[in-house]
Amino acid sequence: MKAPGIQLVLYSWLVPFMFNTADIALKILSLIYERKFQAVSTNMSWLSALEYCNSNYSGMATIRSEREEWHLLKYLNGTNIQEKVWIGMRRSRVFGFWFWMNDDPVIYQNWLNDSSKNIQDDQNCATLDQNQTKWVKQDCAGPAPFVCYSGE
Template sequence: MNSQSGLSGWINMMGSILIILAGFKLFVLAVHGSQEFNYYYVNEMTNWTNAQAYCRSNFTDLVTIADQKELKEILDNLTRENYSDAEIWIGLKDINMTNGTWSNGETFTYRNWNKGDPNNNFVSCGCMYYHRNETNHNGTWNDCGCRHSQTFICYAVKRKFHAVNNPMTWVSAFQYCNSNYNGMATIRSGREEWYLLKYLNETQIWEKVWIGMRSSMIFGHWFWMNDDPVTYQNWINDSSKVSQNTCFCTSLDLNQKKWARQDCAERAPFVCYTDN
């Protein structure tokens, strides 16, 4: 095949994909529940690669299912919206018997394989069984041929981070975030921290960055300035220790991927956020 015909074939292929994706009908799952993500069920049949391309173009990616709680949330929403039984693409790829990876790069730790699966002798992609009136197989996974046509679920991260590589004191950074965004970044879970670290790695910031937590001089504990509950903490050694009549602020150490107690008068880059 010459280069001109090869280019023509590639253009025709991409054009076909765009035509297919443009025709997808989107059905938003009514109750999202998760504080970090929204889920979107796309009730159109396509292969895994096209599903991934659509999710990445319009949302974040094909859905990653990190634990039983998230699986139940997705299934409950499908049932509430009265969707028909189906095999649904999820973001699991490169399955070679027991191995696999998530499309977004998260570590593959939680598994919910159907009995006897995965059993495909070829590298395959992940789909989820949805059966409204069945308990044994509802939500279990199968390793499917990636070219099969199935409906799929996308997800979108609710909170968008904005790094500012202009060192400021914590108070100045806090004021800047409130004036230009929704506020200074908070971290509500390990998965949200994973997304923040991934984003910061792409911004080429390699040092400590301010986040929106400080200590209370009255009560001697840590709190988020936007009133998010403190549901997750990831301190370096004993950095979390504070006492009454003292005030410290929190930075995220990008080398250690942990939080550090820091003098609020020091200067550092910082991270703001907006809620989608």
């Protein structure tokens, strides 16, 4: 005959330990593999922002997943920047497809109203709109704050 009280105590002790251990492991892994973002509140054209990020950091921010976008929005929420920010994405003027400047594959996309498909304009650079939490295409010459990243 089994002692149900002992099993219950052991189970109730092990389960929280297992979940806490998993949470800690995930946090450690996210610290190792997450990119570190750096917001720059100075308004620059997209090209000037790209040059600044490439000179001072690993590059202009890219968004590889919904989780990474969530981390970026959470980070930006703690800054004084409350508007659209340049991200490191641009559209090919010849072929019309969007690409990340650091050659990351474009797997995750989050465009406002699927605006990326209209190629009949001069809006060839991407911003992250913090209020709508969506990507919006913009004219690359327009000034905006931007986000750089360090790390892999």
